[in-house]
Structure formats: structure tokens, C-alpha cells
Amino acid sequence: MAWTPDFDAALLGALFTQAPVGLHVLDPDLRIVRFNSAAPGARGIDMGEAVGRTLGELGFAADGVERMLRAVLETGEPVTDFRYRGRLPRAGGDEARVMSVSAFRLQDAGGRTLGVAATVVDITERDRAQRRLELLYRAGERVGSSLDVFRTAQELADVAVSGLADAAAVDVLDTVLHGEAPRRGPLFDPVTVRRAGHQVAEETGLRRAYEIGDVWVMPLGTPYAQALSDLRPRLVSALRAGDPWLIRYPALAETAREAGIHSLMAVPLAARGVVLGMAGFYRTGGSAPFDDADLALATDLVARAAVCVDNARRYTREHTLARLTQRTMVPARLPSHTAAQTAYAFLPVGASGVWYDVIPLSGARIALVAGDVSGHGIRTVTTMGRLRTAVSAFAAMDLQADELLERLHDLTGQLAHEGPPAKDEDADQEELTATCLYVIYDPVTRSCTLSRAGHPAPVLALPDGSVQVIDGPAGPRLGRGVSLYRSTHVDLPEGSILALHNAVVQNTAQDTLATFKDVFGTPRDSLQDMCDALMGSLLPDQPADDALVLLARTRALGPAQLSSWTLPGEPESAAAARRLVADRLTDWNLTDLGFSTELIASELVTNAVRYSTGPLELRLINAHALICEVSDTSHAAPHLRHAEDDDEGGRGLYLVAQLTQHWGTRRTGRGKTIWTEQALPNAPRP
Numbered sequence: 250m251a252w253t254p255d256f257d258a259a260l261l262g263a264l265f266t267q268a269p270v271g272l273h274v275l276d277p278d279l280r281i282v283r284f285n286s287a288a289p290g291a292r293g294i295d296m297g298e299a300v301g302r303t304l305g306e307l308g309f310a311a312d313g314v315e316r317m318l319r320a321v322l323e324t325g326e327p328v329t330d331f332r333y334r335g336r337l338p339r340a341g342g343d344e345a346r347v348m349s350v351s352a353f354r355l356q357d358a359g360g361r362t363l364g365v366a367a368t369v370v371d372i373t374e375r376d377r378a379q380r381r382l383e384l385l386y387r388a389g390e391r392v393g394s395s396l397d398v399f400r401t402a403q404e405l406a407d408v409a410v411s412g413l414a415d416a417a418a419v420d421v422l423d424t425v426l427h428g429e430a431p432r433r434g435p436l437f438d439p440v441t442v443r444r445a446g447h448q449v450a451e452e453t454g455l456r457r458a459y460e461i462g463d464v465w466v467m468p469l470g471t472p473y474a475q476a477l478s479d480l481r482p483r484l485v486s487a488l489r490a491g492d493p494w495l496i497r498y499p500a501l502a503e504t505a506r507e508a509g510i511h512s513l514m515a516v517p518l519a520a521r522g523v524v525l526g527m528a529g530f531y532r533t534g535g536s537a538p539f540d541d542a543d544l545a546l547a548t549d550l551v552a553r554a555a556v557c558v559d560n561a562r563r564y565t566r567e568h569t570l571a572r573l574t575q576r577t578m579v580p581a582r583l584p585s586h587t588a589a590q591t592a593y594a595f596l597p598v599g600a601s602g603v604w605y606d607v608i609p610l611s612g613a614r615i616a617l618v619a620g621d622v623s624g625h626g627i628r629t630v631t632t633m634g635r636l637r638t639a640v641s642a643f644a645a646m647d648l649q650a651d652e653l654l655e656r657l658h659d660l661t662g663q664l665a666h667e668g669p670p671a672k673d674e675d676a677d678q679e680e681l682t683a684t685c686l687y688v689i690y691d692p693v694t695r696s697c698t699l700s701r702a703g704h705p706a707p708v709l710a711l712p713d714g715s716v717q718v719i720d721g722p723a724g725p726r727l728g729r730g731v732s733l734y735r736s737t738h739v740d741l742p743e744g745s746i747l748a749l750h751n752a753v754v755q756n757t758a759q760d761t762l763a764t765f766k767d768v769f770g771t772p773r774d775s776l777q778d779m780c781d782a783l784m785g786s787l788l789p790d791q792p793a794d795d796a797l798v799l800l801a802r803t804r805a806l807g808p809a810q811l812s813s814w815t816l817p818g819e820p821e822s823a824a825a826a827r828r829l830v831a832d833r834l835t836d837w838n839l840t841d842l843g844f845s846t847e848l849i850a851s852e853l854v855t856n857a858v859r860y861s862t863g864p865l866e867l868r869l870i871n872a873h874a875l876i877c878e879v880s881d882t883s884h885a886a887p888h889l890r891h892a893e894d895d896d897e898g899g900r901g902l903y904l905v906a907q908l909t910q911h912w913g914t915r916r917t918g919r920g921k922t923i924w925t926e927q928a929l930p931n932a933p934r935p
Contacts, residue, residue: 271369274355277362279303279318318352322365327353332372345537347376381546384412388550393557396564398426399461402446405528405554410448413546414530414539416455416510419446421518421526421558423464428566430559433522436477440467442526453533455508458500468497472515473527480524482516482548486538512538516551520559528554571600571627578634583607587872588615588692589747589801592777594784596796601625602633602683603751603795608644611915611924613692613872616644617801619704619749620685621794623726632664636683636727647915650687650700651734654724657685658702661728683727686749690741692806693870697739697747702727708762709739710746710769718762743805746776750787751797761787776800806872813868818858818881826850826867830877837871841930845908846877852901853879853923860885861920874910874926882920 274282280301305315317331331350352367392404402419409417420442424430444463449455459465467473471494472483488495488511495502504510510531518526528551532539539547575597583591584607591607602622610616618640622633639660643653665681684704690697699707699719703726710716721737741747748765764786773779783798812833816822827847834843850867857865861883870876887902905912909925916922 273304273367273369274364275304275318275367276364277322279315279322279365282364314350317350318365318367321352321354322362325354325356327351332376346371347373377542380412381542384408384546385549385553387412388553392554393560396561398558398561398565399445401554401557401561402526403448403461404446405551406446406448409528409530409547409550410450413543413550414514415453415533415536416449416508416531417447418444418459418529418531419518419526419554420465420467420529421445422524425525425558425562426565428562428564428569430523430525430562435480436524439469440474440477441465442467445526453508455510455531455533456504458504465500467527468494470494471498472513473529476515476517477524477527480517480519482514482544482551484539484541484544485513485515486540487511488513509533512536514539514544514547516544516547518551518555518558520552520555523559525555525558525562567627568600568625571625571630572597574627575600575630575633578630578637579604580606584609585873586615587804587806588613588690589617589803590776591617591799591801592775592780593797593799594780595798596784596788596792598792598795599625600627600630601795602629603797604633604637605749605797605799606637606640607799607801608641609873610644610689611647611876611911611913611926612878612922613806613870613876615690615692615801617688617690617747617749617799618686619751619797619799620683621704621751622683623681632681632683635664636661636685640685640687645913647913649736649916650689650698651724651736653687654685654700654702654727654734655732657683658725658727658732658734665728680729682729684752685727688747688749690747690801690803692804692872693811695741695743695803695805697741697803698736699739700724700734700736702734705750705752708748708750708765709741710748710765712742712744714770716762716766716769741803743803745803746779747801747803748783749797749799749801750783751795776802806870810871811868813866816854816865816867818861818863818865820855820858822858822865823851823854826854829867830869833869839871839875839930842875842927845927846875849877849905849908849925849927850879852905853877853925856887856901856923857881857883860887866922871929874928876924876926878922878924880917880920880922884916884920886914886921887923 272285274284276282280303282300303315314331314333317328321328329351331352332347333350334345334347349370349372350367352365354365355363357363388408391408393401394404395401398421402421406417406419422430423441423443426443441464444459444461444465447457447461467477472485476483488505490502490506495505510533512532514530516528516530517524518528530539530547579595583593586607586609593605595605602624604620606618608616608618620636622629622636636657639657640653643656648656661681661683684702686699686701686704686707688697688699688707699721701721702724706718706720706723708716709719719737719739722735724734725731746769765783768779768782768786771782773782780798780800784796787798788796814829816825827850830847830850831843834840834846854865854867857879861881863882866880868878905925909927912925914921914923
């Protein structure tokens with residue numbers, strides 16, 4: 250069928266009577282020539298009333314629309330999807346609508362401008378949907394940026410005010426702040442909450458009913474209590490001063506009267522079936538009341554934030570548990586020892602793997618330990634406890650410093666493989682490693698031997714006032730790389746101070762050394778005062794890890810506490826050992842230990858003569874205990890036997906074990922040393 254004038258007439262008629270979009274035809278002065286019935290806000294307007302008037306005069310559009318239409322007239326460039334927000338005349342209600350306007354210039358066959366045609370579509374609902382998606386997207390980016398309940402609550406309030414409400418308040422249960430939560434399901438009793446987040450739009454001038462940190466009780470019968478009783482959000486589209494429940498909530502009633510709050514939503518903050526608190530949203534002044542779509546958006550927004558709050562709560566619970574566990578796994582008091590005077594300062598900022606120890610060793614020696622397991626949390630803390638226990642066990646074996654770290658390196662690697670496989674959300678979890686510094690000090694020889702695995706080097710303050718870093722070779726971190734460690738040996742004058750610390754100090758090595766020099770150079774009443782001063786000087790303003798400073802002022806054992814003899818490797822040396830021991834104990838007024846010590850020395854010398862060659866070394870040390878040592882050239886370790894009744898031998902070490910508190914053996918450069926310890930008369934029990 251050919252195109253006819255009838256088609257033109259039908260098309261023109263349909264455009265102005267049946268088209269689903271609004272159509273306005275304007276003359277060059279932007280005055281209305283014609284419009285159709287689908288034009289937004291046109292219902293109820295007579296054509297005769299509108300013709301010859303501008304859109305602005307009829308209240309259809311703002312000045313921005315007229316400027317856009319005039320530009321189309323002047324340039325001839327069409328405009329598509331120009332959006333504006335305004336209220337429509339005779340559309341009912343005062344709610345602002347969002348319109349999409351497209352315009353093009355009208356010309357005759359000769360190119361003369363006749364006017365402009367504009368199509369208008371009400372896209373209010375589409376705009377709302379888009380804004381809701383944008384709000385949820387912003388919430389996903391901004392809410393939950395940290396594992397802090399208060400910060401997460403404030404982020405939720407900030408996001409809500411920027412795109413949903415004129416004011417928002419977030420309250421959490423007090424138990425949530427401590428990492429706990431009520432039983433699963435609704436809460437029926439009056440609930441006590443703490444204000445954790447609050448935000449208001451500047452133009453509202455709304456005053457806060459509660460400040461951040463304030464505690465208040467949600468009275469029964471209010472929308473808040475009702476929402477918590479069945480975990481369903483509540484919408485109050487029209488808030489009236491005479492509402493009975495406002496009488497039970499005078500703080501909000503007064504604020505509502507002052508600021509003109511006319512609509513609110515109360516949405517329970519709940520995640521994983523656990524109630525965490527409540528979020529309240531408010532509109533004031535000329536803002537449109539909340540509707541069901543707003544309630545659905547608020548519910549979705551709060552649900553996302555609730556997961557973040559619950560993550561923060563669970564982190565707080567684990568963090569608290571880890572810190573409590575940590576305190577049980579590091580010593581609260583350091584043991585007193587004749588080898589050194591010790592003091593420490595430990596600041597547990599987070600649940601990390603920092604540990605320290607002072608371990609008595611055989612021969613009146615002492616071991617100083619400082620270490621740090623990577624990461625934070627319960628796994629890190631428990632790993633720290635296992636490594637600290639292992640160090641104590643290895644120290645009891647009298648291992649050399651470098652050998653001890655090699656064994657600890659292997660153990661750390663084993664613990665890393667024993668851990669649970671990382672979940673998807675833990676894919677970036679830090680690899681389990683640790684640092685350790687192990688220092689052995691001998692007060693007899695005044696020698697210090699240390700080995701370190703990725704740990705900061707100790708600082709040494711000498712009695713002459715000089716301060717230096719004992720910067721020996723540092724092996725790899727425990728659990729990483731090849732276990733290759735070396736020992737550093739230093740002779741220390743009596744009264745030297747060894748300082749062990751962890752890597753929390755963020756300054757450069759030069760600045761750190763200068764701080765040590767300044768603190769060590771200032772007279773202090775006690776070693777503990779010096780330790781506290783170092784902690785205060787070295788600690789950053791916002792430490793990211795636990796901070797540790799461990800000090801040891803060395804002592805030396807002189808001739809009055811030490812006796813040593815060289816004996817030939819002959820059977821007669823056992824009798825000589827008894828005589829020498831008896832004489833020395835008489836000089837020390839320890840005759841009460843004479844019989845047992847003579848027997849111990851005789852048995853140890855007899856074994857040394859039997860199983861080794863060459864001269865023997867017998868040594869007595871009067872320190873925290875009476876120590877008897879016999880050194881020989883054999884590397885074979887003795888074994889404790891339980892002899893049968895008809896056995897002629899094999900009872901020597903058994904008798905030694907019965908007469909002593911502790912006994913053991915350690916390797917030396919020329920062989921081994923067997924040592925025993927006996928408690929001194931009237932010595933306090935450990």
C-alpha cells in the first residue's frame with residue numbers, strides 16, 4: 250500500500266492522542282503550540298489554556314530545560330535524555346519527579362525554523378532503581394573497611410545519609426563490642442544498646458538524641474523494640490506527635506518536634522541469625538516519606554553492613570581470646586639468677602606472636618630469648634606458645650645457640666605444614682614464619698654466645714658508657730629458606746647490659762642506637778626504670794605490633810664462688826676428688842652437703858676414668874645451687890640404668906640422680922661435661 254495523506258493524518262493523530270510518551274510542540278519563542286495527553290502533568294490542563302504559554306509558565310520544567318530547548322533551536326543539534334528533577338503541575342502530591350527530555354528542531358522544506366519538538370518521559374522509578382543500585386555499590390565499597398565495630402557503624406550511617414535518609418543512627422548491643430552476641434533469634438526483653446554511628450544531612454540542622462558511645466534502652470512498644478522482637482523492619486511513613494509510642498521514647502519525640510521528622514524506618518541489624526543492634530533512618534522537612542521501596546533498600550543496606558559488623562565482632566572475640574591466651578604463654582615474672590639481673594617491658598598492642606624468656610642453664614649459665622611469630626590471632630599465639638615450649642626443651646638439652654635455631658627452624662616448617670588449609674577468604678594469609686634471638690651468657694668465663702634467625706640484633710652497653718650493636722650474622726627467618734645459622738661470641742665485662750627487643754621500633758638503626766645511648770647514659774634507680782624508659786623512647790606513636798624490651802645486667806662468678814681442678818685419668822682420682830670437695834665445702838660452710846657431694850664427685854670421676862682417656866676437669870660452683878661438674882674427652886653420653894639386685898654395677902648415675910635436684914650432660918669442644926645441681930641449705934624453694 251502506498252503512502253497517502255491519510256497515513257500522515259493517522260500518524261499525527263496517534264502521536265497526540267495515543268502515544269505512550271509525552272510530546273510537546275513549541276514555536277520559536279518556546280511557546281506551546283500543541284501537546285498530547287500522555288505528557289507528564291498534562292492531565293487536567295485544557296489545550297486552550299496551554300497554547301501560547303511557555304513550559305515554565307505552566308510549571309512543567311525548570312530554567313535548565315528552557316535553556317536546553319533554546320540551544321536546540323539555535324544550533325539544530327538534537328538532545329537526547331536530558332534529565333531534570335521537579336514537581337509536576339496538577340500531578341497530585343508534592344513529590345519531585347525525574348523527567349527525561351529529548352528535543353529536535355522543526356524546519357520546513359526551505360530550511361526555515363518552525364519551532365522545536367520535545368518528548369518527555371517520567372523516569373522517576375527507573376531513576377530510583379538506579380540510585381538504589383548506586384547506593385548499594387557505594388555501601389559495598391565504603392562499609393566494612395576495617396574490623397572495628399564503631400567505624401563500620403559510622404560508615405553505614407554515612408552511606409545512608411548520602412543517598413537514602415536525612416539522618417541515620419546505628420546502635421549495637423554492648424556485648425557486641427566485647428566480641429560476644431546474644432542467643433540466636435529475636436530479642437523480646439527491653440534491649441540496652443550503645444550508639445555506634447550517627448550522621449545527619451547538614452541542611453536539616455537535626456540535633457543528636459544520643460552521642461556516640463551513649464547507652465540507652467529501647468522501650469517496649471516502639472518500632473525499634475518491635476523490629477527486634479520478630480526481626481522484621483518497621484516503616485512509619487507518617488510520624489505524628491500524638492503517636493502513643495513516642496511517649497515511651499521522649500528523646501526521639503523532642504528531636505522529632507525540633508527537626509520536623511515525619512517518617513522513619515527501624516531495621517534490625519542481624520547477621521547469621523544473631524542480633525547485633527538496630528539501624529534507624531529518618532526524613533525531615535520537605536523530603537518525601539519513606540515507602541516500601543525505601544524499606545526494601547534499607548533492609549538490603551543494613552543486611553550487608555550487618556555482615557561487616559558481625560565480622561568485626563568475631564574478630565574482636567578472637568582477638569580478645571588470643572590476647573588472653575597470649576598472656577598465659579609468656580612469663581609474668583622472670584626468674585632470678587646469679588648470672589644476670591633481668592628486667593622487661595612488654596606492651597601487648599595486638600594478639601601477635603611476640604615472646605621472651607629467661608632460661609637457667611647448667612653451669613650457672615643463663616639463656617635470654619626473644620622471638621616473634623608472623624601474623625596475628627589465635628593461630629599465631631598458639632604457635633608462639635609451641636615454639637617457646639620447644640626452645641625451653643632444646644635449652645634443657647644444652648644445645649649450642651646455632652644448633653638450637655636449626656632445630657627450631659625445622660619445627661617451624663613442620664608447624665606451618667600442620668596448619669589447616671587456607672580458605673578462599675584467607676588466600677592472602679601470611680606464611681607462617683618466626684624470628685628468634687638466642688643468647689647464652691656464662692658468668693664463669695663472662696662469655697656471651699648468640700645466634701639469631703631474622704631477629705633484630707641485641708644492643709650492648711658496656712660499663713665504660715659505650716653502646717654498640719652486636720651485629721653478628723643473621724640467619725633466615727624460622728621456617729623459611731635453608732637452616733644455616735652462625736654463632737657470635739663476645740666477652741663481656743661484669744656489669745654490661747644486654748638489650749633484646751623486637752622489630753616494633755620503626756626508626757633507623759642510627760636513631761635506635763642514639764636512643765639507647767641516651768637512655769643508658771642517664772642514671773636510673775633500677776634496671777626496670779631503664780627498661781621502662783627505653784620502651785617509652787623506642788615505641789612508635791601507633792605501634793602495629795606488640796613491643797618488647799628485655800634487659801640483662803651481667804654478673805661474674807669470682808674465686809670465692811668457684812673452684813676447679815685438673816685430675817689425671819686414673820682410678821685414684823676418685824678419692825682425690827672426694828678430698829678436694831670436702832675441703833672446699835668446709836671453706837664455703839656447706840658441710841651439710843659434704844657426704845652427698847663427695848659421693849656425686851666420686852661417681853662422676855669414676856665414670857669419666859672408665860669411659861674416657863686423658864685428664865679430667867672437676868669444678869664446683871657455689872651459685873643459686875651447688876653445682877658439681879666433671880668434664881672429660883669422651884663424646885659418649887651417659888645413660889641412667891636401673892640395676893637389678895644381683896648386678897655388681899650400674900648404680901652410679903642412679904645414686905647421683907637420687908641425691909640431686911637436676912643432672913645432665915652437655916657437649917664441649919673437647920668432649921662432654923656431666924653436671925649436677927643440689928639445693929643450698931635454707932635456700933628458698935623456686
